[in-house]
Amino acid sequence: MGEVAKIKKFLAEARYHHQEATSVDMVNVMKQYKGLVSNLEPYVFNDGTCRKLTNLSGTIPVRYKGNTYNIPVRLWLMDTHPYNSPICYVAPTADMCIKVSKFVDHNGKVYLPYLHEWDASKANLLGLVQVMITVFGEQPPVYTKSKAPYPTQQAMPTASPPYPVYPGAATPYPAMPSQAMPQPGGFPPYPSMASETPYPPAYPPASSGYPPPQQTPYPPMQPSPMASGYPPQAGVGAGGGTITEEHIRASLLSAVEDKLRRRLREQFSQGTAELETLRRTNLELVQGKSKLEGLVGRLDKDCAELDKAIATLEEKEAELEKGLGKLSSEEPIDIDEAVTTTAPLYRQLLNAFAEESAIEDVIYYLGEALRRGRIDLDAFLKQVRALSRKQFMLRALMNRCRQKAGLAG
Template sequence: MLSISIQNLITSVSYRNPRQTKTELLNVMKHYRSLHAKVEYFSFNDGVRKKLIVLKGTIPIKYKGSYYNIPLSFWLLDTHPANAPICYVNPTNSMSIKVSRNVDSSGKIYLPYLHEWNQNRSDLLSLIQICIITFSESSPVYAKSPFSGGEGSQPVDPVFSSLLEQQHPSSSNSTIPTLHLLNSVRSAVQDKLNVALREEFEIKGCELQSLRKMRDELNSGKVSIETAITESKRNTDALEKNVEDLEGKLKELEEANEKLEGEKEKDLDEALVGTAPLYNQLFHTFAKEASIDDAIYYLGEGLRRGVIDCDSFLKNVRKLSRQQFELRSLMIKCREKAGLRV
């Protein structure tokens, strides 16, 4: 029945994420039966009024050794859980709001959990548990003094307040046996103790759940940090190895540079020396034959451009051709002597 009722409320307001909203409401009302969901109009600061689901009722807190029920309301925006709920303290006629960093004069609640609301990590049940923990440290309301408008010395509605007054017999019932009266008081005290113990158990359970969630988040962060440290160490080792290799290469280059600077400039002809006289003869013969090719080429260019006449061209070409023939013949003999392919 509760599930159907919540579903009807959500349908009437048209929430963007009805499934998660329904799940969170059912979860809260399962743990805190003093909270009830209904649809009411909420007035925003700009004057706009909108139908929203509001969770109203009381939450149990333990303040300075006594138990109190604090009246609160949690307004769920139609974008829930993308946006944080709007929360208020709803004091009764006998209460006044105690302004603090968590509650303003209108009763609106301000918490880091609301400011840092994240739809993937935040939920309504955790918000209520944080309210219990926060208001157990600093009560958001105080009892009005019956004699003045000033602040009372104690928060409202202690569990054990006026217990004996409720159970004390009036003058018209003075005939009730003393033993009967004593048993009645004992029974009432026992009931109050049972309620107090149950509420204490719920509060501790909420605190434990919040601590477990915090522990899981810390463990997850620890794994991420360890992974980052390992990756950083691996990168550092690789960089150190690269630096070491580069320093070695730089040292080799410096040594080679010093060696080159210490050597005298060599003549190219002296540097090109064969391993045997035959190879030297073959090398020089080939160089001369190649130079004759170049000379014949440039003679042709001179003739084409009119620098030399035809007779001079033919005379020099015949002379160079004879020399080239002799050089080629000598190269063939040298290659045969050296056992090279002709």
Template sequence: MAKQSQSEIDQMIQRSQCIHRDLVRRDIIQAIQSYQCNLVLKLNRYNLNEGYSKEYLCLSGTVLCEYKENRYNIPIEIILNENHPYKSPIAQVKPTSNMFISPTNQDVQSDGTITINYLKTWRHPSSDLSNLIKAMSQSFSLSPPVYSISNANYSTAPYPTNSPSMGMPMPMGRSSLYSYSNIHQGIERENQGEISQDIYHESLKTAVLERIRNRFNELNNIEKAEIESLKKTEQYLNEGEKKLELLINQIQQKQIQTKNYITNLQNKINQISEKPLLKKDNLIEDNPIIFPAPIYKQLFQAFAEEHAIQDLLYYLADGLRKRSISLENYLKHVRELSRKQFILRATMIKCRQVAGLPTK
């Protein structure tokens, strides 16, 4: 089986409906390059139970195993889920026309479905297709999953890679094994007659119905899982829609409040601009403090201005600490205020001397 090129693999991945294409591409390339298998990537269409078909990526080919010092190629197929590698794939043994599923391998069901523990405990990123192939090879090496029916003699090993003419073995675990021709001869000797063909037809019909039923259940489970995933996605989108609607309502309310604030502010500005300015002559001087002499009034004003300057210097220092003003402006104002503060303090000392008050 010829190895596929990178472009062929990329084209099939692009045509598929897989979600994580980069992860799928890396996982598939690593699996194809494994020495324990000979697989090719295909894009097969499967009929679903809803009445329509759907394409899935699948790896089809053989897995190498060793049984009783011989190497054998077991035909398998690995179907990748759309959410691969976050969801486990479906692995099946695909026997040829002269092969049958062996009941001795506990990891392979009668319909060919592989149920090894590696698939049951599949979890990304610790699980990948390369390790899955290794796990299948180990399981098949312990007990071959298929056997062939010969017309004369039976063999006790699966189909070997180094001896193509040998047939697949009969199921192991019984005391004696017979080929189909020997079984038919024994039945004829016991019944002393020929068996009707209807028995074989019914047996074939039952086997086909069983395989169809298992395949139907398998595809049904796949669709149920996809429907469940779509329901969760729908629930997540609905919750997101409700959150977006709530945010939009809050933004609209804030917008209305902002418009109301702007309207009120504009009304206040209009009211202030419409008021006539009062003239200085109309102002009534309201001074509750009565000074016995002008020197005391001058002393009081100098004292008040000196304390106001002291407060202003404090707030300038706080503004510099908070970086509200630059250092250059801070030094400029501090220099002017300090000069004025010095003059005011000298004035207070002179007023105290004239008024006969203590200077300290």
């Protein structure tokens, strides 16, 4: 099955609303970045609901310090894509750790302005991946787990002294080799690897992004005369090359200080990134609160209007029931007596209209009698002629009455 057919099958199975647009968007980004493949997997939302969503998982090539690194990512597409932004994660392998920053939280979720300001008419998956490559090129989202945080240190060679040594110097202080210091760039100098490399290159160590400590934090040590087996000469100090208790103490303090400084910087960076994530979450919650308050206000207003309408309907229903009770208790009303006029002119108009309508009905039934053979033609014409003359006079009377009453003709 081809990749396009597989994507369309996934979209149809997950019941995406805009399957054609989503399929075109996925195919375009997969043509450009061969390390991404499509999958259909269940996704669990924050509220605990789970549904199958299509995702693009794999690696994208990121250029950093002249080298290319394959960053593992996973892009979840909502069923309303492209009208809602995808949910993006960095998916580290077993030998990687997530480096928290303002763009990536401790769960690996990616936060970008491109996602926050997603516009279906302008944004697409190809542009999203290109923005991620640019951002990750400035701040790598993962680093390689250190198997040995600090390399084994070799003890300074010295011969067993034939005399008691100073307190604290029973074990000579180990020399810190310069290779143990982190490199200024944070990334090891691996060669550039193309995106089709089967295994991604190593990622920067945990201390990447911080200024490197001083390469020579300890006092310089000259070859000790103790190695030659001769006792120290009285009055010979550091200038003569003798390692004293103060030298060892200063070296220990400097090493501990550098280690604490590095740890504090790492903790401060991680705390700052988490604080930024919490601030964003707080802003979203505040905005959601304002929206909910607006909805509650509108609902309260609608409830008040609904209560008012219910009260009006109840009043009208009571009036109708009261009127029905009166009608049922009274005697039947004669229709002829019920229709009355306010002036003799209106009464004349009403009587002429009623008589003219009756004549029209009579002419109709005479025509029906002629059609069925109940009367002959001579009788029909005679009666119709007389009725038509009378109808004409009534219509003229009605027009005259309307003119006198000032009614429309």
